[in-house]
Amino acid sequence: MNQLEQLESEARNDGIEIVDYSFNSPxxxxLYCDGTVGISTKLQTTAERLCVLAEELGHHHTSAGNILNMSSASNRNQEQKARIWSYNKLIDLQGFIDAFEHHCSNxxxxxxxxxxxxxxxxxxxNAYMHKYGCYIKYMNYVIEFGFNSVNVIKQYN
Structure with missing residues (x-):
């Protein structure tokens, strides 16, 4: 089962319906509303679908009410909380280490x-840099965060 299928299964187990929808706006x-996630039919890759689904599930877990109007500070805060939830769900600190150990270089x-x-x-x-600063020591690694970049250093004792 791939990551998208796992997330879809988690959503269904939480009673959330996922529907493909052709939104008027590209x-x-x-969009999340009352236990249903609508995913645009225009998304072209599994990765896009996964990221959008994660953020919409973040709204399920962190948001309340109609937050479509981004002129409200409260709504922007709820939007940010949903995004943070999705970042933590899909890429934790171990994910950066795993990518490093698999020789990912960009x-x-x-x-x-x-x-x-x-x-x-x-x-x-960028969210993790805001949360942790320029680096964090995690297990036997140092994960360095820069604007739009990450570097992992393995520490040897």
């Missing part, structure tokens, strides 16, 4: 290895 990739290779889009990876890196 800017809308997904954003494209890392995103491909992790099954996400490059933009989702960059957004995750």
């Amino acid at each position: 800017n809308i990739k997904g 954003l494209y290779e890392t995103a491909t290895y992790l099954g996400v889009t490059e933009q989702f990876l960059v957004d995750t890196i």
